[in-house]
Amino acid sequence: MRPDYSISKVRKGIALLAALGFSGAICAQSVSNVNRGTTFSTIQAAINDAQTANGDVLMLAAGTYVEDVSVTKGVRISGVDPQTVIVVGPMGGAGSTFQISASNVILEKMTITRMGNTVATWNDPTLNSAAIAIQGLSVTNAEIRYNNITGNRTGIDVNNSGMHNIHHNYVGNNRTGLIFRNQTDNNIVTYNVISDNWTVGVLFLDASGGTNTPVQQASGTLFGGNTIKDNWYGDIVDRQSGGSLPTPGTNGKNFFCTTFGTATPTVTTANSTEPGYAGQIPVAFGGSAVAPGGQPNIAGPASANIFYTIAPAVSIAYAGTPYCGVTGVVMPTQTGPTAGFSYSSTPAGLSLNASTGAINLDASTPGTYAIAYTDGCSFAGTTVTIYAGIPAQANGSYCAGTTASAVSFPSIPGTTYTWTNSNPAIGLAANGTGSIPAFTTLNSGNAPISGNVTVTATGTCVSRMTYRVTVRPVPTVYNQPGVSGCAGLTVGGLGLGSPMPGAIVQWTNNNTLTGIPASATGDIPGFTLQNNTGTTQVSTISVTATANSCTSAPMVFTWTTYPAVSSISYPQSTYCQSSWAYPTRNGSSGGTWSATPAGLSIDPASGAVNLATSAPGSYNITYSVSSGGGCPSSASTSMTINPQASVDPIPNQVYCQGMVTSSVAFPGSAANFNWTNTNPSIGLAASGSGTSLPSFNTVNAGPGAQVAYIKVTPLGNNTTTCPGKSFTFRFTVNYCGPIAQPGDTGGDANTLRTALQQSFQVGPNPARGSVVLQYSGSLDGPFTVQLVSQYGTPTGRAATMNGSTHTLDLSGVTPGSYMLQVTHVKSGITFNKQVIKL
Structure with missing residues (x-):
């Protein structure tokens, strides 16, 4: 298939390059090794890098690369676009912009030219002589494709090298398009446009001086589907004849399906008659040389070696393009043969019937498409443009005060746009032309408002489109002045609201140390002001209102809480x-x-x-x-x-069984006491209350002593005193044997013991210095008297009492509660009397 780019565009690019003369218009360059992730500023640096290996892809970004490149590795050098990637051979370089010295090189998608194409520098010997040079039978499998090769002395020079593939290139506006010299076997040269070169399009040279060493041939080389025309002094010239070279007609070069620009190409054995290099400066580069016209298509003394077939002339056209708002199916008009031909298009998006060329406009995406019609030999191409008219615009809904985006329409030659707006209150003018500008939406009310915008296209495309713009009002919030208060103050709440019905009020608080919540909807509820920091705390309250999905600007006030x-x-x-x-x-x-x-x-x-x-x-x-x-x-x-009520120490009590005990007063500050008894078997209740322990008949069935612990707790009066600490004393009931001698009072031993106890009195009690023990009974003595501590330990020596009185000295005794233990010697009856030493 023929190249799918426009020759006219390439020529425009060539003219631009010629005008610049490459004297310094150099863009930024970037070469990326896709396989290694490395980046370079020149192509040569990328090739020379130690990491770059055979098979790597070197991607050239858009820019102008001024350098001669020696391709010494089998890499793929790829531009992003032949219109934007330009490689320029500098003056004083190696002689070729690209010298391919390695096998398996791919060179694609770039414009290749040279510096110095000006009148002043035309004959400078340092100018490059070739855009691409390939030399040596050891260099094979180079692929040169999709390039613009222009403005060079020679476009492609293949010298004694074969097995290369040159396809889909534009080779034009060079002095010579392609040169093949020496042995150039098994090359493929297809689908190239080789035109407008100032001498010859394709030239076969004898580089052996007639010796045919090396052999001057292109055996097995195929030239197919190329457009070779409008070259100034010959489209194909073969000079490989004479001397030891093969007889013309036996050293064939095969050109199949070639387009010469004529159905009857002229052939001559005369050599081409182009002027010398120095005398031929084309008008495009400031000189005066132009195409002479009337030159043969095929020339040279070995022109008999050129075997060719003509690509039949075909053409296609689509009436009515560009199509604007048109529906249905359109058909092409076609001239020339049809057998074996098919239609194709680029880019994707066109609904095209490959057999008939019918285009379904309804199923196609708007755009411009290149359509090709070919049988693999002949080729015709055209372009079709489909416009969608005015694109549908979605209805817009905005909050007042926001910006409605501009609306632009396709730039269609010969088409103008006008528009109207039914409601300028939304912020857009009532009418205008061209694109609809961006505008600030307006709505000062409490309800949404809308405007219908109608766009009309006239001229090439005639259509109309309407869409609606709705502007929703933005609510406001009632203003609230700053508030202050003391910590601990209970606040009943603060009402927040909006003048717009149905608006939802929300608020946030940046400082919860004041006791105000972090956020809520509606009013601020009642709360107690807090400040537990020791410094003044300020809450900043931000209040917004939302309605119709529009939110107001925040209303901000402060609440100050002082420590208190x-x-x-x-x-x-x-x-x-x-x-x-x-x-x-x-x-x-x-x-x-x-x-x-x-x-x-x-x-x-x-x-x-x-x-x-x-x-x-x-x-x-x-x-x-x-x-x-x-x-x-x-x-x-x-x-x-209140103070605690107290109980003073109480001496331990010792009795024999069967005796009636004296009540034991509870000394202390309490008005009343509770007491408990750990051993009710001695004859005393388990608990009680009062100011003394009551008298009771002791019980002990023997044989050992019975011990009870009496815990006395002073009680408070519930107004001025509190219950105090308890005091515990011991109450011992001994098992006493029978009386050795009957008493004078009759009765049993218990009765006698009780009588004796009641016959003794102690006074003064309490006492500081001494106490007197007085006996008033009738039973004869003697008695022994022993002072015993509250813990039962004897204090001092026992004394004997024979009369009715006995004085006991307490001056050397520690203050406290004591028992005076009295024993009737004759009967053995023992009883106790309490004594308090102050």
């Missing part, structure tokens, strides 16, 4: 000396707690009171903070800690 304390309290006003008491504070934390007078164990940081370690008394407790804004800095309350 409004009140403090404890659960009770009166306490006993046990456990802890914890306060309730209304206001800021972080202050200091104190109490007067001294004696209260209070934590200055928390206000917790250790009641157990505090002294009884009434206290004034104060909590203080560093306040501001006129807020109270302290609060006070009172607390009373």
Whole structure:
């Protein structure tokens, strides 16, 4: 198939290059090794890099590359586009813009030319002589494709080398298009456009001087499907004749399906008559040389070697293109043969019947397409453009104050656009021409408004399109001034709202240390102001309203909370000396707690009171903070800690069984006492209350002693005193044997013991110095008297009492409670009398 790019575009590019003369118009270059991920500023640097290997792809970005390139590795050198990638051979270089010295090289998609194409430098000997040079039988399999080769002395020079593929290139506006010299076997040269070269399109030269060493031939080389025309002094010239060279007509070069621009190409054995290089400067490069006209198509003394077939002339055309808003199917008009021909198009998107060329406009995507008609030999091409008219525009919906994007329309030659707007209140003018500009939407009301925009195309394309623009109002929020207050203040809430019905109000708070929540919808609910930091805290409240999916600009106000304390309290006003008491504070934390007078164990940081370690008394407790804004800095309350009622030590009691005990008074400050008994088997109840332990008949069935522990607890009065600490004493009931001698009172031993106990009195009691024991009974003595501690330990020596009185000295005895143990010697009866030493 023929090349699919436009010759006219290539020629325009050539003219531009010629005008520049490559004197310094150099773009930025970038060469990437796709396989290695490396980047270079020149092609040669990319080839020479140690990481670059055979088979790597070197991608050339858009730009102008001024360098001669020696391709010494089998790499693929690929431009992104032949119109934007330009490789220019500099003056004073190696002589060829690309010298291919390795096998398996691919060169594609670039424009290749040289510097110095000006009148002033035309004959400079340092100018490059070839765009691409391939030399040597050891160099094979080069592929040259999709390139623009222009503005060179020789486009492609193949010297004694074969097995290369040259296809789909434009080789034009060079002095000579392609030169083949020496042995150039088994090359493929297909689908190239070789035209407008100033001497010859394809030239076969004898480089052996008539010796035919090396052989001058192109055996097995195929030239097919090429367009070779409009070359100034001959399209194909063969000069490989004379001397030892093969007789013309026996050294064939095969050109199949060739387009010469004429159905009857002229052939001559005369050599081409082009002028010398120095005298031929084309007009395109500032000289005066032009095509002479009337020259043969095939020439040279060996022209008999040129075997050719003509590509039949064909043409196609589509009437009515460009198509604008047209529907249905359009058919081409075609001239020339049809057998074996088919249609194709690029790029994708055109609904084209490959057999008939019919285009289904309804199924095609708008765009410009290149259509090819070929049987593999002849070729015809044209372009078709499809316009969609005015593209449909989706309806737009905006919040007031936002920008509606501009709407542009396809640039169609001969087509103009006008538009109208039914409601300029949305912010768009009532009418205009060309594209619809971007505009700021407007709506000052409380309900959405809309405008219908109608666009009309006239000229080449005639069509109309309408779309709707809706502008939704943006709600506002009622203004709220700043607020301040003292910590501990209970706030009933703050109403927030919008003038727009149905708007939803939302708010955020950047500082929750004030007690205000972080965010919510609607009003700010009631809460208690907080500030537990010791410094003034400010909450910034941002309030927005949303309606119709539009949100207002935020309304911002502040809420200032000062440290303060409004009140403090404890659960009770009166306490006993046990456990802890914890306060309730209304206001800021972080202050200091104190109490007067001294004696209260209070934590200055928390206000917790250790009641157990505090002294009884009434206290004034104060909590203080560093306040501001006129807020109270302290609060006070009172607390009373009542003293504990007490019980004084009580001596242990010792009795024999069967005796009536004396009541035991409970000394101390309590108005009343509770007591418990661990051993009710001694005859005493398990518990009771009162100011003394009651008298009871002792019980002990023997043989050992019965011991009970009496725990006495002083009770408070619930107003000024609290229950105190208990005191425990021991009550022993001994098992006493029978009386050795009957008494004078009759009765049994228990009766006698009781009688003796009642006959003895001790006084004064309590006493400081001495006590007197008086006996008023009738039973004869003697008696022994022993002072015993409350724990049952004898104190001092026992004494003998023979009369009715006995004085006991207590001056050397430690103050406390004691028992006076009295024993009737004759009967062995023992009883106790309590004595208190002050």
